[in-house]
Amino acid sequence: MLPFIIKRILASIPVLLLSSALIFFIIQAAPGDFLTPLKLSPVDTSAQVAALTKQFGLDKPVWQQYFIWLGNMLTGNLGLSFAYQQPVADIAFPRILNSIWLVLLNLVLFYPIAIALGVYGAVRQYSFGDKLSSVILYFLLGFPSFFLALIVIFLVLQVRFATGWDIPLNGMYSDNHDSLSAFGKFWDYLSHMLLPALVLTLISLAGFTRVLRGLMLDQLNADYVRTARSKGLSHNRVIYKHALRNAILPFVAGIGGLLPGLISGAGFVEVVFAYPGITPMLLNAITTQDLYLIAGFNMVTLFLLLIGNALSDILLAVVDPRIKYA
Amino acid sequence: DFVYPQAWSADPAASAKTGGELRTYTLSDFKTLNPFVSKEAESLPNSYFNLGAYLFTQDPRNDKFIPVMAASMPTVSNNGKRFVVKIRQGMKFSDGQAITADDWVSTLAIHKDDKVGSNSYDSFFINKKPVTVKKLDTYTLQFDFPTVDVSAYSKMSYTPWPDHVFGKAYRSGGAAAVTKLWPLNTPGSNIVVPGAWTLESFQAGQRVVLKKNTRFGEWNKDSAGKALPYLDRLSFRVIENQNAALAAYLAGQIDTFGPRNADDLAQIKRAIDGGNLKAELFANVGPQATSTWVVWNWNKSGDPFKQKIFRDVRFRRAMSHIANRKAMVQLTLGGLGTEVYSSVYPIFKNYTYASTPKYSYDLDQARKLLAQMGFTKKDKDGWLVDAQGRRLEFTLNTNSGNTVREQQGRIFADEAKKVGVKINFNPIDFNNLVDLMYEKGENRKFDSILLGFSGGTNYWPYSSNTVTCGGSLHAYNNPTNGACLTSQEQLITKLFNQGQQTLDDTKRRAIGEQLSKAMAELQPFVYLAGSNYHVSFNSRLGGEMPRNLWDAYYGSRLNVLTYIK
Amino acid sequence: MTTVTSTQTEKTNHAQSQWQVAWKQFRRNRLAQWGALGLILLYLSALFAPFLAQDSLSSYSTDNLVPNHPPTPIHWRDPAGEVSGPFVYRYTQQLNLDTFVNEYKPSDEKCPVRFFAKGDPYKLFGIIPMDRHLFGTENAECKVYLMGGDNLGRDFFTRIMYASQISLTIGVAAVFISYIIGAIMGSLAAFFGGWVDNVIMRLVEVLASIPDLFLIILLVALFPPNVNPLVRLYIVLGMLAFINWGGVARTVRGQLLAEREKDHVMAASALGASNGRVMFRHMLPSMTTLFIVNLSIAIPASILTESGLSFLGIGAVEPYASWGSLLNKAQEGGFSSFTDRPWVLIPGFFIVFTVLCWQLVGDGLRDAFDPRKRR
């Protein structure tokens, strides 16, 4: 197993280099650089622009900049963000962590609901409930996330007005967070993340649920399910112990994709909820062309993708005994 | 020594309570704690750590500079180029060390080192010659300017940073040592500030809490002798989205909010009327120091026909006539905006003059002017053509994603269509746009651009890089050698320099009147409209300025005089 | 010779191709049929958008400013109670400086609503010049605001109709292009194998490793600045296609490799069929069902992506509009869009409805082509 994973990681190095280079050169090829907005200042800033251009190395040829950055990368240094003048890792990491919490909560909400609905849809195929749930899921799926998020905020605000409940609207915790007990802190985080996580869950529910339903249908027709029934097992045991376990396998293979999804997934919902995740920071970095921040973030995503893939291989091997590694 | 005047607060100093927390928000995360690194207009070190810590400040009652850290106004010599400033004694940094002349000297040295990359670098050079400071004794400074400069007081009013922190680092490790200081994870106890606020806690992307610098109160008192600031704490939520910020304000989670437009006002008003929010709301306090404009490119050697048109003052006046500013205010700014006709925004009342001509919305006038240029006939599609059948047509760019600009451009183009001018309006990527405009040369690519500037000072609302020939934002005419093309431009450059070097307000205002007229007649930029300034704050706040002093320049309250009722 | 002839007479009405079987299955699926009906209506209305709309794409008055005009009721009786033809009143606008809400009052002026009214000229299907619209008042100052107006006072229904042309086609077109690229790349990889396969698959991985949205934002900025807004849209479309072909290529490659092992493909080579013939007659056709099903699921996804791009200001720009960009304007308006002018949310429901319909149809197609259901 371990050699296998090491091999996998080694094999991904070209991809790693290629995609970082791709990002780097695209950003460079686009007009403007980090200093563009500074040029617009009505105060004369040309001397400063020149100085900063030199300081940031923006006057060097692109490939040189890339190799300088790559060199830093290899020593574990993702470079300095132009905007923050801080190591990329230092500023991006807390944001990534916040995103991870949010997406984790989303997953905690998402999987039980999706699995329940998917199983229901398969067991009661073509029933009224099956059809109704698919229509509702597709309806939710159609909402652009930013739109649904705004609707939710608006509704919550109205509820707040109507009831006076202190439902959090944005951010990650309340002002009095530090004075709370450990449990209070936990609840504070949870209550802040609940709404954005719920929005994420709602809009993404359809995809997984429908696929799971299809896989469940396949599994329910499988021979071993018939065997399980012939042993006298109860309906639920047959479905949840035998069929579901197999239907879930393809998703376990996809769990690796979740990790990078964890950090880049919450997307616009973070923006609209003013949640301190990575997306708002990254969108900002893209508009200001904060080169190293973008490239550094991309590297982090890639690393996570690699780790994630390795992880899903391990997991798959755990849940699916048929998988063997040479 | 300086005492915060009672006149700066609408509430009597005696009624002010000490303590409490002002909760506010920021739309973009604070990016640094280091005053020499920060690039943003609003940053923790340069807006809060330094609050109240400058030699001079402007008095909102009359815009005059008055001493704050200076013990008195300086002695001026050498034809207005040398200033000797006595500074107050007994001022202390937050760590208790005295603030002395050394702090100013080392701070300026660091700002002027281009390796540091300080944002203030440029302001300490006038025509590439540096402003210098000398320590005459522990409490006396001598500033020397290469020329007389209108902004001398402003330039001298930079914040002194502790020599025992930055100066020391600079001397031992140079620029690199300075920029490494105070990264975002610096604990509050390591931050040494001269101003009203110091760091309590910093959570990137989420919340920043500042606490009162108690040393500040030792040398800053209100008229009743109470130590300032009144507040114990100043907290910022990072809310990188306007709608989310509004929601937080409506929910009473933050105390202040800057309403952008009628929509925000309507929501706040609704919440107040519905009894859901206790807050004060003041709409249309005045214009903002901002405006949109359109500029045409005079350097199009590749297209002499267009170049000729763009260089023709009649054309630009005609364009000003087709700008339906009323419609723009009504439709794109929700009715709460101000029509702008000149590079001096209406907020700078001292520099707006009745004598400045306005070329206001008048399509007939526009037609007449264009006809004078030879555009009398229309082709089969209804577009104006000259005798050779050449169409009056150009591209107008703005940055995409900015709805107000996109729609103002739309209105501009649609009105032009009415007189037969074909404008291909095309919003493009912001960075692309800036590059187009910033380009120098005889044949620059763009036809015309719609954009906006903001900012400026109320004692001389012009800046060299837009007004003078060769300035980087002299966007209409920016040839490689930076030379003026017309005599009016030369005149404008000359008047600007005169004004810039005139310290006397009345004389400068007179120069301003000529400059304003010259600029308006030339119409290098056709100004369109700017939004208005609105104020809203939670009713639990007290200590705002008297209502008549409010404007977008000074705001509605002084931070240190604000208290919680 | 004595061959055993099958004596049983089979029913001859069974000659059904798999398309017919699929169609029969599809016909049984109620929801999918509703979805298909919805899509047909949507696409038809997009096709006839200039005719259905009463105005041209960007038509408003700068004399009588009517920002955010509310929907106008259509009256059938005049004040005296007499039945007349349909008409609307002209409204006047006033910004209430106390509440900051635009207030509209009907004036006395009646504007009769005509069918096949003369209005702004347009070209139907881009070729037939016309100036008749389904309905209208023939009076620019007094329109029928079926779904209210936007902040410039443009008829929102008109905007939505024109926007549907972009929203409905950009998704479809982007997906088609990405499928074509994907199919070609996937086939090349499967066919040549070796380093070609390696390079293509690495490329796919690279594309997959960068979050889609960021990649588009970055790529779009690359393109020439001074292009016409429509061309810009096509560029965005191309970018959308570009980021998506990877998945398609991977599927196609996998499917082709699996297909190559099938007996009937082997049978064709045994007959001496050329590689091309095997590819085009035996292998690629087996992917049509896969394509149809995946297309119907990818299209709504790219409609949503487009709306996300509009949220970032990368989608359609003035005067053009897509549902996403209209919705983004509503988003910028914040809560006032809910409280003061809820009609600006309508484009959102068009998106939701379109995605819903596509998904239902996709579901129906998936079931219809599902071999498990064929007997």
Add this chain to the structure above:
Amino acid sequence: MTTGPLLNSGPQTVPVAASRQNLLEVNNLQKYFPIRGGLMSRVVANVKAVNDVTFTVGKGEVVGLIGESGSGKTTAGRALLRLIEPTGGQVIFDGTDITRLSKPQMRDYRRQMQIIFQDPFASLNPRMTVSDIIGEAMQIHKLHPGKQRVDRIAELLQRVGLRPEHMGRYPHEFSGGQRQRIGIARALAVDPSFIVADEPVSALDVSIQAQVVNLIQDLQEELGLTVLFIAHDLHVVEYICDRMIVMYLGRIMEIAPSRELNRNPKHPYTEALLSASPIPDPTIKRQRIILEGDIPSPINPPSGCVFRTRCRYAIADCANIVPELREVAPDHFKACIRDDIL
């Protein structure tokens, strides 16, 4: 008793059918499927699906190829048609070594060599009508152009016991037996002289099996076809085959005329195979030879004689010597070092 070399590397003596002229000679045919793995997808092992297989098929002869699942029958059948490229060995068809032919040259030979597949469901393209399926071969080889083609298709359909009306239908409208007939018609469309029938009846119902076996037998006799009939049921092939080849784990165990093989098996494996097939007569009681265990993996076949691990007569030498195929009776070959048994 042979004390041959440890590994048999030299060419085997080619067993030739007594009186007939050979249409097909297969010499030392090998097919290894590489198993790739590791960083650079190196070949880490080989599935030795067909290993040194040598036999001949005379003109007009029907030869059966039997063996358990995984013994390499299909692989051998496909490799000798070059539907999969053999790893080694020669296939001489009508005097030409077809393993040396280029792809275009090979295409001409495809007219003469055809294949019928085991799975009547997977071997017909579900998107083509019966006439397309049968007509495709004629189209490729430009046979029977124009109107003639339809007539020819109708004729073929009739010949395999279908009706011309079936031409426009799709495969899924037919029963398994009918589909297998379509598959046969497709093979016949190019007038081949040699057909590999890869378990054409294994997937069919008992009552239909006999129909198809009879059909193939009739066609073979009438058209003088040469057939390699692959099967796993000894009894079925006995009817139709002149000779039989028994394979185990990629190697040939025994070759003999059908009747001889059935009555007088010389190889322990054949013996076991025969005794394992149940006889449909409840009154007959037999002493069964039950083979222990399963067929080993072709990745790591046992050394020496591949069958030794399950052979009840195995001796120590069996692990060292790869037995040669030897003629032990007229026209009867076996690959076993022991002559003292059976």
Add this chain to the structure above:
Amino acid sequence: MTQQHSGEVLLAVNNLKTYFNTDDGVVRSVDGVTFHIKKGETLAVVGESGSGKSVTSLTVMRLIPMPPGQIAGGEILFTGKDGVQKNLVNVSEAEMRKIRGNDISMIFQEPMTSLNPVYTVGDQIAEAVMLHQGKTRKEAMDVATDMLRFVGIPAPEKRVHEYPHQMSGGMRQRVMIAMALSCKPALLIADEPTTALDVTIQAQILDLMRNLQKEVGMSILFITHNLGVVAEMADRVVVMYGGRVVEEGDVIEIFKAPRHPYTMGLLNSIPRPSEEEHAHVPGQPKKRLEAIPGNVPNPLTLPPGCTFEPRCKFALPQCSQGVPALEDTGGGHMARCIRWREFEAASPDRAHAVQHIGPGGEVNA
């Protein structure tokens, strides 16, 4: 093979009807099937694909998916371990679950797919033991190990922790058998248990089943279409065609004196190497198999009368008039053919002799 049975009937299926409602119409998969199994006896069900063998057995287990399936009539009388006779058509689902795996077990055709790939074989065997015998997991695992040993799997202590994919087809089928026998059922239903296996492995499994039956003493309902296997395994045989039983009787009777044309056809269409006249002698023209012409009927369009009539060379016009009754031809031998007496008369024990009965005509013996 013919053992002395106690004669006590364990399972009696009377006029069972199982229909499927499909999009194209009602499929009468089982249309009035009647048979019984005595204690300790092996009953083989033979018949063509689609004749309803599996559906019959699944109906007994009540494992027919409903919908689309439906038990349209008849009764299944079964006497469980508790000695009480129940009609399985009517018992509650909960009660049925107690019977499944405990009183009646089943093994299936596809050993490769009939085991859940993600659980160890031990788990899968123990599952039923824990459920029906209330044993703890540990005890149940011990039972599982014993059962594996019982079915002849080497090193059962190790194998019990292995997954199905680690075993060959023959081993998996042994695991299936171990699982089925783990609760000592009274009746084992084996639905084509060896069809997917190689002959050598098939021989192993059949051998195993025969030995186990002797030890455990259960009854077996053995479904197959391989007449060789029937001849080896069965005490009695039920022949099905088109959802109905067409013939039933003692195994030797069925093979030596079939009374239904389908049974005869079936026997003739398989090769019988033991019989001299079948074998091919070199140099002489090859012998031919006798095939039943035509195709298996489409279950949706079954003929109105005798379902075999369209393929039957002895068919008379009245054959398509009505469904012939399943008549007792004596000694418990039943046949569903209106001409069975002619066949009996023509040939008391040899099916082949019947060939001279003319198609649709009289016996011209």
